[in-house]
Amino acid sequence: MREFIPPAARFIDLPAGFAMKRGGTLRGARIAYETFGRLNAARDNAVLVLTGLSPDAHAASHPADPTPGWWEGMVGPGNPIDTDLWHVICVNSLGSCKGSTGPASIDPGTGGAYGLDFPELSMEDIADTAAFVVRALGIDQLACVIGTSMGGMSSLSLLARHPELTRNHINLSGAVHSLPFSIAVRSLQREAIRSDPQWRQGRYDDDHYPRRGMLMARKLGMMTYRSAAEWETRFGRTRLSPERRKGQAPFGPEFEVESYLDFHAERFAQCFDPNSYLFLSRCMDEFDLGDSCGGDAHEALSRLGIQKALVMGTESDILFPVRQQLDIAEGLRSGGADVEFLPVDSPAGHDAFLVDIDRFGPPVAKFLATVL
């Protein structure tokens, strides 16, 4: 079990004995974050970014870490989330392996990694710890909370549990809860990891690592993150050259699309902790914003007390279908919020907010200008 901590990550220690929503406490836990741009004297230009399942807090390059971040084109000087104007805080989720305490972190009670002994993780824990970071940085109110994918869930949870923290919200490809197709996808991803004999009930090490399970889990993810139409344009039915197929095992890759999946899944498997993946993945299945309102997510949205929101998604997203973003917009509107709902015609599927900055950037910039 290993953590993968960006070099410029900073940390906020959680209170000793931090109580998790579903039981269990954490001792000596911390949350990793990075900031971009300067907090102004009035301390009113802070924007919080909550991420999807896998990203770290390094959203973009900055002097302390010039490597490109996961949202490089979106966050930065002159970019849609303009760090010449905004003080951007990106928080790594509790339970991750990118600096925040998670299953790959050392349990001070045992001196070994938590593994499956990590307490059950909930989206509410991720939201509460992110809110704790904001306050610990001396910020009473954010100008906006921005959440993407899983971060769209954790930000809705944060709005519900910490209503004083912001009045404005951008939700990109998020949802109030997971639908059965997404649950099935994630269940199968977890099964791929759990079925790998090297997983060993979560007690793997570098010499016994569930690499094949991780590869399959990631490939399945990629198949649902991108759209079929995009792959058709990119790969068509192009085959690998005979040289690239040489010496491969029976039924090994024969088409470009298979090789593409291999390459990217291999990269992922080398920098994400399998147990962390299991905990975060399950926590996405479990979350339901409606839980706080007797199961009525629409009612829960209407009670969030948001003033302004931008909600975006893409028609080609099969994991968080665009109808789920429409639901968010309608729920917020019914609570009196001024909401712009913008379905985007992008071929990039669920990943569009990451890769299609041309379509997602301008509306985000325009929205932020109205809350400046």
Added chain:
Amino acid sequence: MREFIPPAARFIDLPAGFAMKRGGTLRGARIAYETFGRLNAARDNAVLVLTGLSPDAHAASHPADPTPGWWEGMVGPGNPIDTDLWHVICVNSLGSCKGSTGPASIDPGTGGAYGLDFPELSMEDIADTAAFVVRALGIDQLACVIGTSMGGMSSLSLLARHPELTRNHINLSGAVHSLPFSIAVRSLQREAIRSDPQWRQGRYDDDHYPRRGMLMARKLGMMTYRSAAEWETRFGRTRLSPERRKGQAPFGPEFEVESYLDFHAERFAQCFDPNSYLFLSRCMDEFDLGDSCGGDAHEALSRLGIQKALVMGTESDILFPVRQQLDIAEGLRSGGADVEFLPVDSPAGHDAFLVDIDRFGPPVAKFLATVL
């Protein structure tokens, strides 16, 4: 390695030393089939049904085997493919494990099962052996060839290679070739089987069987066969009762949709040979009707010499998207065929032709009435 042969299957022996398209020959090979309804004296009421990857030749119940078939509501007396009128021949694909010779069959050269020594399978081999069965049954011309899913591919191949065999065609949720998303799905299904240590390079037995790999492969299939919308209606976010979760492994099923997938995948894993799955799955990736026309599938369709065709698909199909059925219709039309293209609004995804007989049956019956 095991075969799973329906009790009423009949067999046609292939010629000794049957040469496979991509090299290799089969000795003592046979094709399993079943027939439904009576061949008339003019021998002109025969309809050939070519199946998807997994079904056997038992399309429907009949006196010799009263168990329901895989297309029970479609084939039978008074059903859309009315066996009071038609003599229906359903052929089990070469390479399957349901009676036709495949990787689980005995190689007379060694006395053991072929396993991975089975010659590379192509859709053209499946088409040629089906045509051989038809002729061996004394039928010179079919009234219609009906293909579903993979059978939509093998029937197009049959039309191209045996143009004298029929003038009418029904293609349900078929395609001229696989798109990269479908290739990726099947590649990952094969990877799940190949990654299972019990697969042992295809040399498993009943005591060492790649069950977990088969479960994952099937679940991934089911996720692409049905549509997300259907699951939302059927399962929503319903959880398993605490009793049903008792004693399960960490990260085991928690939602109804997970349990549903478990149940059906387990059933499949117990009645399909893993190596057979690998060969048939790869052969679907490889097939391209355009190969016979320098890669131009549209041109290949226009040359099929078909008189009448019905082409159907569903908007909710993500594995064989409906645009692929439109392509088939347009290609056949450009060759002068009288083609009805009927996209169906069914929530049942790729499986709609199997389960949504209400929508698929009437157009099929109507089309067949015009070729009687």
